[in-house]
Amino acid sequence: MAFPNESGAAQAVAAAQPMDRVRAIVESVLGVAVPGDETNIIGLGANSMELVRIINLIEDETGLRLRFEDVGFEPTIAALARNIEAAREHEAEAPVPRGDAREAEAAVPARSLPAVAGIRRNEGWPVVKLAGPTPPADAPGASVRAFGREPLALAQLAQLLETLRLPGEGQAGHAAYASAGALHPVQTYLYAKTGAVEGLQCGLYYHHPRSGELWLLAPDLVLDESLYEPLLNAPVYRSAAFALYLVSRPGAIEPSYGQRARDYCLLEAGAMAQLLRTRAPSCGIGLCAIGEFAFEPVRDWFELDDDQACLHSLVGGAVT
Template sequence: FARAPMPVAKLATLLGALRGLRLPGAALSKHRYPSAGDLYPVQVYALVAPGRVDGLAGGAWYYRPDQHRLVRLGDAGLDARHHAVGNRALVAGAAFALVLAARPEAIAPLYGPMARDFCLLEAGHMGQLLMDAAPAEAIGLCPVGGVDYAALRETLRLTPEDWPLYTLVGGSIDGVVAEAAAPTFDVDALRDALAAELPAYLVPARIIALDALPLTANGKVDRRALPDPVAVAPTEAPVAPRTEIEARVARIIAALVGVEAVDVRRNFYDLGATWLQLVELHHRLHDELAVDVSVTELFHHATVAALAAHLGDVAPVDAAPAPAVVAPVSAPQPATTDDGIAIVGLAGRFPGAFDVAELLENLRAGRVGIRPLTADALAQVDPARREAPSFIAVGASIEAPFAFDAEFFGYPPREAEGVDPQIRLFLEHCHLALEDAGCPPERVARRVGVFGGSSFNTYLSDRAPDVLSGISAVHFQRFVGNDKDYVATQVAYRLDLVGPAIGVQTACSTSLVAVHLACQSLRAGECDVALAGGVTVKMPRANGHTSEVAGV
């Protein structure tokens, strides 16, 4: 800390780090302080000690980043009452203090329970900008601690909703501030602290200590500069199984992840398990211990010790009774029992896998469906995009998306040619799923519901753009018949299915929402069998993608 009074130019340089910086496409909070230049949901107040900042009168100010100026609020100056008792000596000798305040309740409609966390994140970003801009001898960071809120509210004209976050102090400190001792890093203590606040499945499996987070020129965390996460070895000796049930669960886990022994306190992910192995664990527990726990429960009881304790409360699985023959019904009959819903048929086509069996084989063998683009596919990519350094020439396309037995499904050849391949594929695989379930459409005596959705029809816009602008009856028929809203009803009509046919469109969650709606319909007695799924076929089929930060 400098011994001489601090010139106002140095304070202005420091505050200049908060001047308006808007990145293209950056999301801005709907609530921002007008006095913060509508740039931040966090306001910076400056408490200046009289005579300690040359060129600036003592008192309370707020900073306007958009105008790069301080606006006078009052004459209270720097008051130790605004800070924690332990900081009073430091604050009393400082030339100024910067108090960051936020109003979480004002943005609660947008961020809900995360409003306070969002304000902390924004304040942390602003604090980082200030710290980076400040000479080491002129500014330091100290927490607000026990604040005299009444004094702050009166001085800074805060409302009851304003929430002080932390304070930056600096300038003209007499004496020398001793260096802080290097922080110690105790992995187990950190895990224990996180475990006390978070569910087990949210406790990080890999922890790495950094002196500081790497930042971009804009003050954001530079994710690409972060080191690869490496497991930090625990400092305590591993805990062996203490009960028979712990030992049996530990043996299953050890076999799945390929280790000789496991610590019963360690998170499954920390032991090296993947989510696919947790699904396998679910099956192994059923087969070897005769208990039935859901995969979701494995996330909530994510250690051997926790899972063993939970299994002690789970009743063994009894032999399943033979299914009763259910006669067709003519009106909805809501389910009267808690019986589960059975998946009795599957069908699908995936990148690198023509059917479900091949997909499972690829998963077992560790093969991926993403492939480098062929020369023909690359030729369809815009040259400027293709030559960009960020362009990634790989794609995920399915085999034979245009193959379709039109006659089998009752389509005239000319009409079939204009049908979106997404509808063709969904129709074909709904038929295959019913066959896989042992109830082909021509022999189904029950009500069958259809729940599904597709992506935007790029086939029609790519192959027949005139249809989108046409006004004739033929154009209208082709447009309506290919729209994503008719995927489910097309299937019900072509397969002559009697039951609800509902199109679903919730972006990336479409297929899962379709499954949810199908389950609801089954439980409500609206149908006896339900088809649920989704389909995506883009045109051109595979055109690569651009690598971007936070892109998917």
């Protein structure tokens, strides 16, 4: 059986019945024939990325956007067709007045999934290029709550952050941690204290995971220990050389995963934190994960969207 390619799937099945139209789209994405309308396509090799691509193609053809959570638990051709009909009925229940249709259409931006990229654009901040070999895998080190006073070499920090590297646009390869739909909506920010990292100015940086660069957002910023719980966490931060903040960007994932987007961001942040802890010992770095951090007083320095949130943080320094 010949399958239409994804870009031409919508045109190739435009005149078919709804179930047949859905089948053609599903088979074009999976590259295999689906035995029956009630066959769960997960068993045929479909993953979350392919479900998103199917939803996108259905929207391209029908103009109806299915929610991932409505189809993800029962991914069959029949279920997709039922959801299309339900979405069409829901749209019919609340028609746009004729006089307002053009205005409503103009108010909706053109869809491009993900609608918001998880990776920031460079807006002219000073850039520090990081270069370092990919470190070997290690067993996770124990949490370190006291750090050496000697400055870290920039190469040590670069080696640690290299573990979060993503393949460039069009490049082969995979991230070392899981991300729902490979959308990577969790961003990494680094705060370096004065003189704590050789060759790195004090301040707040955004870590670009594809270019391996640090973008200086706020030079000479002081994040003091009052932002941390005073009894246990403030003393740890006081002796640290740097802090890492894992920040969600919901706009990069909500179009695909709806209400589950925050859960997936939290899972991704946990995977990133564990990966950093695993690699830190081979870099000569100790890390301590600290979940409780007063983020709101300093969030303006991060230059974030209103819906972004700090999910987790780690502080680190030289191993004593």
